[in-house]
Each structure stands twice: as C-alpha cells, then as structure tokens.
Amino acid sequence: MLQYGHVLPAPGPHGTWPPALAWGTGDLTLARIASLGRVDHFSPGATLYAEGDVGDFVYCVVAGMVRTINVSRDGNRVVRGFHLSGEFFGMERAQRHASSAEAVSDTRAVRCSRSQLDALAASDSQIANALWSWLLRMAERAEDLSVIGRASAAQKLAYFLLDFMGRVSTTRSIDLPMSRTDIGDYLGLSSETVSRTFTTLRRDGLITTQGRYVTLLNPGALQRMSGGLMRGPS
Amino acid sequence: MLQYGHVLPAPGPHGTWPPALAWGTGDLTLARIASLGRVDHFSPGATLYAEGDVGDFVYCVVAGMVRTINVSRDGNRVVRGFHLSGEFFGMERAQRHASSAEAVSDTRAVRCSRSQLDALAASDSQIANALWSWLLRMAERAEDLSVIGRASAAQKLAYFLLDFMGRVSTTRSIDLPMSRTDIGDYLGLSSETVSRTFTTLRRDGLITTQGRYVTLLNPGALQRMSGGLMRGPS
DNA sequence: CGCCGAATTGAAGCCAATCAAAGGGAGTGG
DNA sequence: CCACTCCCTTTGATTGGCTTCAATTCGGCG
The missing domain is CATH 2.60.120.10 (Jelly Rolls)
Known part of the structure; x- marks a missing residue:
C-alpha cells in the first residue's frame, strides 16, 4: 500500500x-x-x-x-x-x-x-x-x-466478508481462494481464530460455506456486527 | 486532503x-x-x-x-x-x-x-x-x-514515543500534554495499560518521567522494541 | 489407496480489558 | 496557609479473548 x-x-x-x-x-x-x-x-x-x-x-x-x-x-x-x-x-x-x-x-x-x-x-x-x-x-x-485493529475477531471477519462481497460479486456468494492463514495475516488474527470465527458465524446462521465458497445469509447482521467499520457499500 | x-x-x-x-x-x-x-x-x-x-x-x-x-x-x-x-x-x-x-x-x-x-x-x-x-x-x-494494530502494548508505546521524539524535538526529552486516555485511544489501548506500560519502561531503564515530560534514555532499545514499525527518522 | 497440506477442534496460557481502589497534583475556598 | 475537592494516574485483582501448542479431520492429488 x-x-x-x-x-x-x-x-x-x-x-x-x-x-x-x-x-x-x-x-x-x-x-x-x-x-x-x-x-x-x-x-x-x-x-x-x-x-x-x-x-x-x-x-x-x-x-x-x-x-x-x-x-x-x-x-x-x-x-x-x-x-x-x-x-x-x-x-x-x-x-x-x-x-x-x-x-x-x-x-x-x-x-x-x-x-x-x-x-x-x-x-x-x-x-x-x-x-x-x-x-x-x-x-x-x-x-x-x-480502525480495525481495535475490533474483535468477529468484527474483523464480518468486515472482511462484506468488503469482498462488495468487490467481487453482485450476489451474496463469494469465492475465497486464499487460505485461513492469508486471511489471518490480513486481519491480524491467527489462522485458528479465523477458522473458529467462521465456525461461529456458520453456527449463528449468518453464513454457509462450501469449500472456497462462502454465502452471506444475512449481510445486514454482518454489517451490524462489523460495528459500522464499512463505509457504505462503496 | x-x-x-x-x-x-x-x-x-x-x-x-x-x-x-x-x-x-x-x-x-x-x-x-x-x-x-x-x-x-x-x-x-x-x-x-x-x-x-x-x-x-x-x-x-x-x-x-x-x-x-x-x-x-x-x-x-x-x-x-x-x-x-x-x-x-x-x-x-x-x-x-x-x-x-x-x-x-x-x-x-x-x-x-x-x-x-x-x-x-x-x-x-x-x-x-x-x-x-x-x-x-x-x-x-x-x-x-x-501495522500497529498487531503490536503489543510495549511496541505501541515505543513507537509512539519515538514518533514524538522525531517530531517535536532534537533532544531526547519530550512533552506529552495529553492524558493516558488520549494516548490509549490513539494506540488502541486502555489508559490503565498505557500507565502500566510506562511503568514497565521506567523500571527497565528505558525512560524517565517527570510530570508531562518523558526522557528517552535508550532510543535504540525502544527502536528495537518497536519492532521496526518506525520508518526511519522521517 | 495413501499421502500431504490445510482446516477444524480441543486445551492451556498469556496479555490486555475491565472493575475497583488507592495515591498524587493542581486549583479553589475557607 | 491549609484543607478540601476533583481529576488523572497508578496499582491491584479478576475476567475474557486471542494465541499457541497439539491432535484430529477433511480434501485434493498422485
């Protein structure tokens, strides 16, 4: 950057x-x-x-x-x-x-x-x-x-998913070819925490995952969760 | 801008x-x-x-x-x-x-x-x-x-002090008129953690403090501690 | 089928946040 | 001049979240 x-x-x-x-x-x-x-x-x-x-x-x-x-x-x-x-x-x-x-x-x-x-x-x-x-x-x-440095793991991941959704697609499904370690090194988290947080979001019905693909079932809730980090849909 | x-x-x-x-x-x-x-x-x-x-x-x-x-x-x-x-x-x-x-x-x-x-x-x-x-x-x-979001409290504070030293003075003494809470809200730490970290640095002989004034006794050690966050003397 | 790397899950430890209380220092009023 | 107050700082004790270490499972590929 x-x-x-x-x-x-x-x-x-x-x-x-x-x-x-x-x-x-x-x-x-x-x-x-x-x-x-x-x-x-x-x-x-x-x-x-x-x-x-x-x-x-x-x-x-x-x-x-x-x-x-x-x-x-x-x-x-x-x-x-x-x-x-x-x-x-x-x-x-x-x-x-x-x-x-x-x-x-x-x-x-x-x-x-x-x-x-x-x-x-x-x-x-x-x-x-x-x-x-x-x-x-x-x-x-x-x-x-x-700002994201101050956020919790869930907030960071919610931000990350919303950011990608806005960039990559018009649908709510996104392709995440990078590894958990990559995501962690981007957000300042360990790969294990990224994995755990994915599991939590899945369990809470906010997303589903199939391999590399993630579907955002409830972007509104993710938005709220991210704590307004996102600056509009850009 | x-x-x-x-x-x-x-x-x-x-x-x-x-x-x-x-x-x-x-x-x-x-x-x-x-x-x-x-x-x-x-x-x-x-x-x-x-x-x-x-x-x-x-x-x-x-x-x-x-x-x-x-x-x-x-x-x-x-x-x-x-x-x-x-x-x-x-x-x-x-x-x-x-x-x-x-x-x-x-x-x-x-x-x-x-x-x-x-x-x-x-x-x-x-x-x-x-x-x-x-x-x-x-x-x-x-x-x-x-990058600083990933750092420990000591790293953050070391970065902060070095940054100020570079900006404010040619000597190793700097005037910090802001409160611990201000510093914490800048670095993403609580005021208590800022205070504790100051104490640690003082105990380790890296700084001395008198009221608002802080003297950096060992900028080199602080530099090392900050983990290379600082980008040269600017 | 078997291998290998990545992902997931579990358990323990650590660091910072939070809650709580005590210790200055500056300014005000008696 | 002193006592009081207020606010900030410092220190203590506890809690919680993330990391780390470790083990297991999953998925792709030869």
Whole structure:
C-alpha cells in the first residue's frame, strides 16, 4: 500500500470532486487495460515481484487473485491486500516495491509502465475513472484498517466478508481462494481464530460455506456486527 | 486532503515522482503561515471544529497541541492524531470534517481557507514543500497505524514515543500534554495499560518521567522494541 | 489407496480489558 | 496557609479473548 491513494491530493490538476465514482471495471475498460501489455500467467504461489525490487511498473489483475505481503525481520507476515480482477496494484511511492506480490490462485495479470498508464488515462476517461476509484478505495481501506485493529475477531471477519462481497460479486456468494492463514495475516488474527470465527458465524446462521465458497445469509447482521467499520457499500 | 492538486506538483499522472522531500516547517514558513489569518487561542479541551461540521478551512498549529478524534455511535473514542506546532490538520476529502478537533493544551492555531492556502502555496515553494511533507507524513503514519494494530502494548508505546521524539524535538526529552486516555485511544489501548506500560519502561531503564515530560534514555532499545514499525527518522 | 497440506477442534496460557481502589497534583475556598 | 475537592494516574485483582501448542479431520492429488 502507500500507493497513490494516500498521497495524491486531487483527482487531477483541475478535476471535479468527487470524481465520477463509476468503478469502471466494466468489460470495456478491463479489456482495454489488458490490451496495454502482455498478459502473463502465474500459478498459485508464484511471485510477481518481491519486496525491494526496482520496477516502474503497475499491474492489473485480469483474472484470479493476487496478494501483496510484507515479511518483517522476525518472520511475521502481513498481508497488505488482496487484489481481484480489474484491480490495480504495485503503484507505490518509492521506486522500489514496498511489498511482494504473489498469485493466490491461477492468475492472469497485465503489467505496464507508469508512463504507459499515464498516457492511457490521459486519453481514456474511463480508465482515468477506474484509477481514481481505485485510489479512493485504497484511501478508504487504509482508514478502515487503522480502525480495525481495535475490533474483535468477529468484527474483523464480518468486515472482511462484506468488503469482498462488495468487490467481487453482485450476489451474496463469494469465492475465497486464499487460505485461513492469508486471511489471518490480513486481519491480524491467527489462522485458528479465523477458522473458529467462521465456525461461529456458520453456527449463528449468518453464513454457509462450501469449500472456497462462502454465502452471506444475512449481510445486514454482518454489517451490524462489523460495528459500522464499512463505509457504505462503496 | 485530496484537494490540493491544482496547486502542488501532482505526483500523479503527469508529475515527477517522488516530489522533493524537504520538510519545510522552518521558522520562516511557520511565520508566513501564521500571518495568513487570525491566530486564535484555545484553552485545553476547547473544540476547534466538530465532526460533521461543514468548513472549507485548513488549520495549522502555531503553538500547543491539537487532537483530532472520532466518537463512534456506541461511545468508543478514537484519537486520529496529535498535531504539533507547524503541523497542518483539517484537510479532508469531503466538505464535512470527518473528525472533531480539540485543543489538548493551551493552543494557538491559525485557520485559513483552502483557496488562501492554494494561493500561498502557488507563490511560495517553501509552503508547498511543507504541504507535501505533510501529505507524505500522513501517508506514512496511516501505514504505520495499519501495522500497529498487531503490536503489543510495549511496541505501541515505543513507537509512539519515538514518533514524538522525531517530531517535536532534537533532544531526547519530550512533552506529552495529553492524558493516558488520549494516548490509549490513539494506540488502541486502555489508559490503565498505557500507565502500566510506562511503568514497565521506567523500571527497565528505558525512560524517565517527570510530570508531562518523558526522557528517552535508550532510543535504540525502544527502536528495537518497536519492532521496526518506525520508518526511519522521517 | 495413501499421502500431504490445510482446516477444524480441543486445551492451556498469556496479555490486555475491565472493575475497583488507592495515591498524587493542581486549583479553589475557607 | 491549609484543607478540601476533583481529576488523572497508578496499582491491584479478576475476567475474557486471542494465541499457541497439539491432535484430529477433511480434501485434493498422485
């Protein structure tokens, strides 16, 4: 993180505020972005880039899922974010990547240089909008995360599920290809606690699970449970 | 934040990256900022503005300290930040303030409209630099806070003390006018735990305290204790 | 079928929150 | 000047939630 969202002051030198919020990952924009560069394939666990790598590139997920992570000196792992189809990642302040990026599931992602993306955004307002939406999302998520540290395991997981539901689908079923450990390292919980909390939510009739798929039976209750951490359906 | 792009050298689509990092709150800039508007005085506990207030104003602390806070529906208080002399606050994305601002100690602060500040920053590169530094600092602190949720009480407090030492003084003595409760609400701890942790650090010979003043006897040990949360001396 | 990693479940320990009480320090009024 | 009060801090005791360690089950794949 610490990508543009935290730092960029305005939606462009003379843009309106807030910018149109169409989270412009419709097929058109996604296809156009994908056409920017070569689409590479990554198997689960593959590394797209490592922390400290120099690279003036920006990435966009075309299919699958990518996680960005940090590993501290003492071996603690922090998952900074999960990135889904149509979402950008790898934009950072410094020239070196502050996080590593790994494929969670079978993933196709396109890499393009910043200059390319700049040029594209300048000529394509849809892409510019998509980028802006992304920035706003990053900023909001950063703010959420600063609050989520105080929350209980159930609150954190409820937040996590609602966040994913909002991002990934129009239905109440979501695909969670990442492991419990990944989720735990994202929310600041142990994998066992994540598992236990899933069990609790299941027992309380709030969700059902079948393998990687989770169905949110009662998003309203989850919303209430999350304690208003979510900032609207975004 | 997110409103200053028309004036500052946007690092986004068309700017250089990263921007120059001079943290330009030298006396000159501070004096110039203070000369921008009327300098108001606030007694401890006084409210500068409240969450939800509409106000197209930006603030800069001239002397004293300001805290920005949120109170959730169920009464939980979160301190978003402490703002010292020369630091800006009140810049927010929306037109309404997302947090309340209160004076911690006797405080003098200058308020100016965004348009005024824009104009000033456009004509004064020192002030533009100060604003940029402020944005970067905010970004870094946001990132720190997203990690600090995972830390132990001692790690959090060590981080807090080091952060303040870096901001407030060139010596190892810092003035902490805020209450234990304030610190706790900032770090996500109870006031009792903050107090206990101070006691522990004192007993271990890492700090001494006299009233509001804390002396860091062994910053290196605190640094190690904080687990590398701090990102350099900023 | 058997293997291996992940998920689940159980039991114990630890850290911080909470409840409760005692100890300063500053300001006020007698 | 002293006594009193109020608020914050400190310390103690208990509780609760999460982590850790450990064992079992589940699911995918050769």
